[in-house]
Amino acid sequence: MKLFHLPAVCVACGLALVACGKKSPPPMPPPQVGYVVLRAEPVALVSELPGRVSALESSDVRPQINGIIRRRDFTEGAVVRAGQVLYEIDDAPYRAAVLTAQGQLAQAEANIRSTELQAERDRQLVKINGVSKQEADNAEAAAAQAKAAVTAQRGALRAAAVNLAYTRIRAPISGRIGRSLFTPGALVQTGQAEALATIQRIDQVYVDLTQSAADLLNLRATLQNGGGAARVQLTLPNGAVYPIDGQLRFTDVTVDQTTGAVIVRATFANPHNVLLPGLYVRARLAEGVLPRAVLAPQAGVTHNERGEAVALVVGRGDVVAQRTVQIGQAVADKWLVTSGLQPGDRLIVDGLLNLRPGARVTARPAAAGS
Numbered sequence: 001m002k003l004f005h006l007p008a009v010c011v012a013c014g015l016a017l018v019a020c021g022k023k024s025p026p027p028m029p030p031p032q033v034g035y036v037v038l039r040a041e042p043v044a045l046v047s048e049l050p051g052r053v054s055a056l057e058s059s060d061v062r063p064q065i066n067g068i069i070r071r072r073d074f075t076e077g078a079v080v081r082a083g084q085v086l087y088e089i090d091d092a093p094y095r096a097a098v099l100t101a102q103g104q105l106a107q108a109e110a111n112i113r114s115t116e117l118q119a120e121r122d123r124q125l126v127k128i129n130g131v132s133k134q135e136a137d138n139a140e141a142a143a144a145q146a147k148a149a150v151t152a153q154r155g156a157l158r159a160a161a162v163n164l165a166y167t168r169i170r171a172p173i174s175g176r177i178g179r180s181l182f183t184p185g186a187l188v189q190t191g192q193a194e195a196l197a198t199i200q201r202i203d204q205v206y207v208d209l210t211q212s213a214a215d216l217l218n219l220r221a222t223l224q225n226g227g228g229a230a231r232v233q234l235t236l237p238n239g240a241v242y243p244i245d246g247q248l249r250f251t252d253v254t255v256d257q258t259t260g261a262v263i264v265r266a267t268f269a270n271p272h273n274v275l276l277p278g279l280y281v282r283a284r285l286a287e288g289v290l291p292r293a294v295l296a297p298q299a300g301v302t303h304n305e306r307g308e309a310v311a312l313v314v315g316r317g318d319v320v321a322q323r324t325v326q327i328g329q330a331v332a333d334k335w336l337v338t339s340g341l342q343p344g345d346r347l348i349v350d351g352l353l354n355l356r357p358g359a360r361v362t363a364r365p366a367a368a369g370s
Helices: 002-021 092-128 133-165 213-227
Strands: 032-037 040-061 067-072 085-089 168-170 175-177 197-212 231-235 246-251 261-269 280-297 301-303 309-314 320-324 326-331 334-339 346-350 362-365
Touching: 032 309, 040 175, 040 261, 040 326, 092 133, 197 213, 197 231, 197 280, 213 261, 231 261, 261 280, 280 346
Parallel strands: 032 362
Antiparallel strands: 032 346, 040 197, 040 280, 067 085, 085 168, 175 197, 197 261, 231 246, 231 280, 246 261, 280 334, 301 309, 309 320, 309 346, 326 334
């Protein structure tokens, strides 16, 4: 009997030894994540806007009379003064018109004396029935008409003198004059479509910026809350920064119904004529300073399937929690957070792949630059 049971006992012992040799696998360690601690810090609010340069003053030079240009008295591209003669129109017909008006005025003035004397005689004769009352009234009317004719002829002489003065086309404003579109010998007329030239004052210039109405309201709120005056910096088309800051001066009173944008105007000193009218520029509008702003690295903010901005933070017990956040403008490589995150939150910026809310993690400060 003992020989019969010996192999079964050996088999049982062998199985027990094999079972004791196998160990269960250790549990997976929590995933490692890197975080940054959010802090409240002062942040300068800056908006980048497209803009166009326009002259502080601009005036088209146009003829006020018809005639042939006799000469041009300026150099294209030069600075001209208000009142400076720019063009001279042939004045011969206008001098003749002045002489004609002078002669007609003298004739009208001479007619006054005779009509007044006739009216005075008729007033005396009507008393003794020497003339009829009708004839006396007619003499009085003739004297009055003679006086009116003198007034009319004085007006005609003044108009002729004005037209003569218009033969010298003068600069309406001071500034830099552009190219001349007409040369001596050209016929010019009042009301013509093309200006002779254009004068622009560009020692100071306007820059018209396009800003959304919502951003404009935020800008006004910031300025009213002590943000200071809004300064503007320009970036030129070649990438260079214009060395002189501008000042915000004016906002349009109407919002474009199609784009929801409004025009904001800034002024810039332009002593070296770097800013030319029509130039396209990029403007950085310094809107003020938020004393306690929260900035979140852009690597730590994603968007869910509904398009909402979300962030993962390390909560109590190193458990991941998800926050829905509201973000404003970008400040360098960070987002300005308006709600959803607070100073002291540990925002996860490394190890986000396949990370889910509620998971336990091993948290460590993220490397600099994350």
